[in-house]
Amino acid sequence: MAVLRPGAHVAALNPGSSTLKVDLYRVDAAGRVDAAGRAGGLVDRLGGAEAELRLTVAGAAETRETWAGVAAPEAARRAVDRLAALLGPGEVLAAIGCRVVHGGARFTGPTRVTADVIDGVRALAPLAPLHNALDADVLAASLARPGETPVVAVFDTAFHHTLPEVAWRYALPRDLADAHGLRRYGFHGIAHRHVAERLREQLGPRASARCVTCHLGNGASLAAIRDGRSVDTTMGLTPMEGLVMGTRAGDVDPGLVLHLQRALRHSPEEVEDILNTRSGLLGLSGRSADVRDLERAAAGGDARADLALEVFAYRAAKAVAGCAVALDGLDAIAFSGGIGEHSAGVRARIARRLGVLGVKLDEARNTSAAATAGREPTGISDASSAVQVWVIPADENLEIARETGALLWGA
Numbered sequence: 001m002a003v004l005r006p007g008a009h010v011a012a013l014n015p016g017s018s019t020l021k022v023d024l025y026r027v028d029a030a031g032r033v034d035a036a037g038r039a040g041g042l043v044d045r046l047g048g049a050e051a052e053l054r055l056t057v058a059g060a061a062e063t064r065e066t067w068a069g070v071a072a073p074e075a076a077r078r079a080v081d082r083l084a085a086l087l088g089p090g091e092v093l094a095a096i097g098c099r100v101v102h103g104g105a106r107f108t109g110p111t112r113v114t115a116d117v118i119d120g121v122r123a124l125a126p127l128a129p130l131h132n133a134l135d136a137d138v139l140a141a142s143l144a145r146p147g148e149t150p151v152v153a154v155f156d157t158a159f160h161h162t163l164p165e166v167a168w169r170y171a172l173p174r175d176l177a178d179a180h181g182l183r184r185y186g187f188h189g190i191a192h193r194h195v196a197e198r199l200r201e202q203l204g205p206r207a208s209a210r211c212v213t214c215h216l217g218n219g220a221s222l223a224a225i226r227d228g229r230s231v232d233t234t235m236g237l238t239p240m241e242g243l244v245m246g247t248r249a250g251d252v253d254p255g256l257v258l259h260l261q262r263a264l265r266h267s268p269e270e271v272e273d274i275l276n277t278r279s280g281l282l283g284l285s286g287r288s289a290d291v292r293d294l295e296r297a298a299a300g301g302d303a304r305a306d307l308a309l310e311v312f313a314y315r316a317a318k319a320v321a322g323c324a325v326a327l328d329g330l331d332a333i334a335f336s337g338g339i340g341e342h343s344a345g346v347r348a349r350i351a352r353r354l355g356v357l358g359v360k361l362d363e364a365r366n367t368s369a370a371a372t373a374g375r376e377p378t379g380i381s382d383a384s385s386a387v388q389v390w391v392i393p394a395d396e397n398l399e400i401a402r403e404t405g406a407l408l409w410g411a
Helices: 072-084 115-123 132-143 158-162 174-180 189-203 254-262 268-277 280-285 291-299 303-327 337-342 344-352 363-372 396-409
Strands: 008-015 020-026 039-044 050-057 063-068 092-100 151-155 210-216 220-226 229-233 332-336 388-391
Touching: 008 072, 008 132, 008 396, 020 072, 020 396, 039 072, 050 072, 063 072, 072 092, 072 132, 092 132, 092 396, 115 132, 132 151, 151 396, 158 189, 158 229, 189 210, 189 220, 189 229, 189 332, 189 388, 189 396, 210 303, 210 337, 220 303, 229 303, 254 268, 280 291, 280 303, 291 303, 303 344, 332 337, 337 344, 344 363, 344 388
Parallel strands: 008 092, 092 151, 210 332, 332 388
Antiparallel strands: 008 020, 020 039, 039 050, 050 063, 210 220, 220 229
16 A cells, blocks of 8 residues: 655546546545645546636636647646646645546456556447547556556446346346346446435435435436445446436337337447437437526427426436335435536426425425535425435545545555
């Protein structure tokens, strides 16, 4: 285990298809990460003509920097350099933690990065084609920085490795499934873990023992969590399974895929494009994948936009009820993600369908929570609700930094 040096800091990287979130955290002598953060920012418009870094240092105004023609790996290197430049005498960048979407069966916890680990991440790219190859490139760029700063990969799938076999196994021929790793892995685990831990802090272990965390954004998933361990989730082998999402269809009849290929003569690539980038809220509404646009349109009488929101909420509510079965009951629900944190309307649509479980929102608290989302956890359930309902901001980068510290320093 590495020796923690005085003045240690951890950089957390969260790469996306066109963005890179970056944060810098102080670490105390026991290896605990300071949740306040030292600095944070976002590199936007990656892959375009000109990327932009927006960086905020605690107590200072935001600074901006533009980079021509920069992709995620180079942006990660430059962003970490900018964070390291903030450190003063006696301070050191002790580690870099980086989110990786798919860890497969091999990576079930935070992992110190080596060339072999990068190869392993890249080998899983067919299961997460929009993410893993990019993640591998960012890991390689981080590992190649001068010095010997350890790099840790934190996997979105790792939190769900505690799923029981009844939840992760597909009803496929066993030899085929086992030979090729065809099973449910789950995703958004970094966010689900963080939200579950914050909920536990608010309610205590007994009141939050059986909770469902609802990570609702352009990508969306639910997790059934018992005593801090994931026991079921809505995503599967890939991030396409489960809920209706911004542009993803979520669950569909497998026969639909065969029909698209055989009867309509679509190639596998065309089918993937339909299900991954042209479906979901966008496909249902014919207008937008953005809930804010759809809520404005629905308020103006657009029936397709309203239906898209209803389908989204209906499928999410059904999934919450399914998670309650996996948990043998339900103590609490926590909403997070861009939609879950900011759309009081979507939360209300979902909660209305969960009355059968005793869920009841406080309308005023739910509405006010949308205005304060992104800050502290907010309870939005009515006093008579049988299930606690909360809005809890998901801080993936803080969780990445904490898991990095736990691996390297055991704290």
